[in-house]
Amino acid sequence: GGNVLRMSSGIQIKPKTAVQKSKASSPLPRSPEPAIKPQPKPSDKLNPKTIDPFGAHSRPTSAFAAIYAKGGIPCRLVHGSVKHRLQWECLPETVPFDPLLVTLAEGLRETKHPYTFVSKEGFKELLTVEGAAEKAIPLLPRLVPVLKAALAHSDDEVFGRGLDALVQLSAVVGPSLNDHLKHLLTNLSRRLMDKKFREKITVALQKLEQYGGKVS
Template identity: 55%
Template sequence: MCAASRVSSVPKTRPVRRKVPDAPDKTVSKISDQLNPRTVDPFGKSGKTQSAFAAVYSKGDIPCRLMHGSVKHKLQWQTPPEEIDFNPLLVILAEGLRETKHPHTFVSSEGFRELLLVEGATEKATPLLPKVVPALRASLLSKRQMDKKHKERVTAALQTLEENGGKECLAIIKSRVPTYSPAFF
């Protein structure tokens, strides 16, 4: 008897069909599927919605990216920060200070700092203070920002805005953050 006739004479077994406990309308074709029921799809969409900053960053609308170093990270700007229009980028970065996930935490804080350090930042940032200060206040009030390190960083950012923005800036900051104490008396 040849090998081909032996193979065809072996009876074929049908796969076992059973209901999946968490999905009543679907059937399982293997016993291992029943023993290992489906769990979370690691590549599926998460049920959690993204923050505004995370959505803007993932779309690529923030003109910088995180460059990983072996010890220290830095930002790589697509356009030099001196040439960037601060409206709405500075406001978006200020809103991102509430982030808790990497790389958003680093990109928002470092991007905000680097924008404020460019030459002519005072003229560009002063008109945006009514939008930036509430975002900074919200980041101070968020759970993550209440530790001493982050509170000091945000206070330092407010003081830099005050120092470069003049008396009008201090009035705006005090109206939005009543507990703020001026850097210079």
């Protein structure tokens, strides 16, 4: 067949195929798409909110955020020129610890502003009121699992807030916390391996021992 091109390698290619090949490989004169596509950031893939903030994939509001939005937390963040502070809608002494102290402890796992500040500062300030020990001790069975969740959290800041809250609680309730500490020590010893937290945890354990007697 005179219609067949013989290649030096001995492979026969019909002209029609050759034309198709050259068409496919040659760039079109005008490309409908820009040459460089904007690459999506890896974080966009991980965070569905970036793609569609109102889509079905967006994370539901946390319980703490929902309670805060409804006005269920009787304190608000006040932006100061130097540092933020909390403003209580009523005297913290008059606020029932149940459920507020537990709710604030749950808020320690928040990672968004202002919830992070409100929960941390609110927990601390509520424990400074007169008679805090009597009010907090009955709540320990509910507080400890919540603090444990903060201490088990992968976010370093959440862990740090949980650790601070644990020491604050220990300072108030003293030896009453001892029976519950065994539930928390695993999380603390796990983080002791982390250089970032070694010193902070060591100090915290010393304080827990100081407030509650010997921690085994």
